[in-house]
Amino acid sequence: MNLLDRTIDFIAALRRAGVPVSSAETVDAATAIGAMGWADRDGVRAAFAATLVKRPLYRPAFDTLFDLYFPPRIGDGVSLDPRAAASSGDGAGDGEPTEKMPPPEELSPEELEGLRRALRDQLLGALRDGDDEALRSLARDAVTSFGGGTGGSSGRSWYLYRALRAMSAETLVADLLSALMGDTARGGLAERVARQTISDRIRTFEEMVAAEVRRRMAEERGLEAVERSAVGPLDDQVEFLRASQRDLVELRRQVYPLARRLATQLTARRSLGRTGRLDFRRTVRASLATGGVPVDTRYRPRKPHKPELVVLCDVSGSVASFAHFTLMLTHALREQFSKVRAFAFIDTTDEVTRFLRGLDLGDMMARISAEADLVWYDGHSDYGHAIDAFAERYGEAVGPRTSLLILGDARNNYRPTSAHVFRRLCGQARHAYWLNPEPRSYWGSGDSATDVYADLVDEMVECRNIAQLEQFIERILPS
Template sequence: MQSRVIEFANVLRRNGIRVSLSENMDAFRALELLGIGDQQLFRSALRATLVKRTGDIQPFDELFDYFFLGIGQALDALDRKIMDDLGLTPEQFQQMLEQIQKLLKEMAGELSELTRALLQNNRAELERLLREAVEQEMNGGTPESLRHTPYTRMMMRLRLERVQSEIERFRGMLQMLAQSGEALQDVMRYLDERMRDLNRLLREIIQQEQRKQGVEPRDNQQRSALADKSFSFYTEDDIRRMNDAVARLAQRLKNRLSVRRKKAVRGRFNVKETLRKNLQYGGVPFQIQLDRRKKTKPQVMVLCDISDSVLNASRFMLQFVYSVQDLYAKVRSFVFVAEIGEVTKLFEDNDISTAVETALKGDVIDVFSHSNFGRAFEQFHRNFFPAITSKTTVLIIGDGRNNYNRPADWVLREVRRKAKQLIWLNPESRMTWGIGDSEMPRYAPHCHVAEECRSISQLYKIVDLITP
């Protein structure tokens, strides 16, 4: 325990609290008399011996919680939150965990230790795995640390991509069981919450470690970490920060295209016409010929799945497309879950943020129904297909999970024949396409481009596909 107290004293010093060697000795003697069995008494003993100024009491208490309670306290808070969100008593919550444990035994294939501990709420195992990852991160000095943010490095150490894929595979099994009549609504909601909880927990642990080192996380570091984070993990704070990131991306793109169009106005050097025009001069290019053909603006139709699993991806894509709408001749947008509705007028009558929130909250279509891509595609073909021309880019954002309904992939075949481009962006890992009720193997062959788009970083790479 003496080594832990010395380490804690160093943490206090790094955060501006003056602790001398003699005060360390006072703390040792106090703990010899009082012991460490009583948490409140332990805290009071250290505060009495290590803190000299009233202004240092609050930072001491915060650092004590980070250092000695840390992950355990965060897990307590997550358990309370998830029970409140699901409306379960502790007894009902325990019964649900026992149900999940039985379902996991029926699941084919191996699960990682982290996935199993997360789903079964095995707090001791979860804390052990996270502490090991933190220790490796703090002790590691690899070249990777220079190229990646703390969040990204922890993701790589914990293999969060695998965890998410395994949870999606488990979700697919539950959806098949739900078709047979089993009541699994709470379990499905629990899966969604656990994916977000792991992200919150990881971010909180990183902030705790940074605070221990006397480093306050910078906004740009947080944005960099969020750029690699899956949309399905986003919290409300993340959404606010990423709205700014999407706005910056849109402005950067508009600036780049404005330069390109200024060059287009002057015209490009036309080699063939220049040679033909200057034959009378023996091929010496006295008269330069420029190609000033006017490039027409394309049209865009955006179809956004706004079911819970892909809501954030649709949110950001709508915001981005309407931030750069002056680059297109016309932008039309649609939202769907089981039925499809047009929200173009919302963006004509409101500012972007208000229009996005209104489109996603359920005023246009029923957002609480089960996903039915086939029905939505058939409605789109029946009501809006004539509006597609050879200049139209059709952009679909969705996970392709159709709840075993009729896929209606023939609609995409017809759209591809008529449109300039058909692009599908899927916020799920490509490894999960075709698992459970995913119809992506049917939909993808009809698209010019079908790409995984789960984060802002991936969105940045895909932007060129949808810009003129």
């Protein structure tokens, strides 16, 4: 396969991973590579990234697929990088030919242990010095020596955890801390900076090992087979209800950039639509200067509408992560509304607006769970009683200027729905929307009461990830 075919396959893989790449951007990428050539792999990566990656959240998927489709070397030592081939006889990249490592199955347990210790000593030095080239070489050696296993019909298999366990980079923290800090007193800012530096370097090495394992697997099984498992959903496509702890951390990082982008788009829409309704009297007066021809039309000043927002969200265990991010985004967008009030419920309702104030929202849901009055009977979702409690205690919060936003999966444990009370609340509001984090195909199944509530709101919207949440908030923002 030539490089042009490989580039086409690479772009197709980006599209399968959810990275939008247009035909025009493909032409731009080919033009950029044609101008600079293939000699510099890092330059090729940068050129592809500049022409194909439009948002930061696409970069992890791009880097993973680039390393799969344009690896720096083949097998254990054949380099695809001309710079490495020119400087090293075997592609090791250190300028000196090195002895090829014997296959691990030919080594005795004592020899393997000696090799492991030798590699760990080298790893300690590379982490201390921050030497990326040495770390890459060690990642290759670790995978070759400790990451392999007996496979099935496909031959050899490769395992990330085996290589990482053998190197145990996290156990080197104490030695690295001593090396980096020297005689400096422990504690304070200096130690925090050193620990962060060590953590970043260890993470970089672990990512290099993971990339090497993926490369070996791609050679054994084929690119497309590895691609499906190596590239997960984009961060804005991760489902709230299935997010891992790592996904949750990344989703938190997206909330405020998302809010800023939406606020910027709203400001632009307002500036482009400042003209209000036609002012007939002023237009006729102005036309007297042009013989009665209304050349200069006059408009009444437009008053942007900033409605009130009331958020009513289910914070029970099944949808807590969804409520967390929606409340954070609501807090970040509060300046776009004249008033924002937030209410949470499990089987009864309490106002939680006070927890949205301030800048540090990292423990927002923990404080809501600990301090808000959300449990009335057994702590299981009860939408009917929660709606009754909201209407009785906070019914005045919903008025003709209010956009009512309900967040939850509508799974009511087969309890009464209080549909008549909810209908009255929706009738009081200017708009009523319901965001449901479950797939639409699940609505109405089991104990879901979506078939009851969906008929009472203006719209029930599937909102399973950040991308769908962004689309909805942009649509309902006042313009």
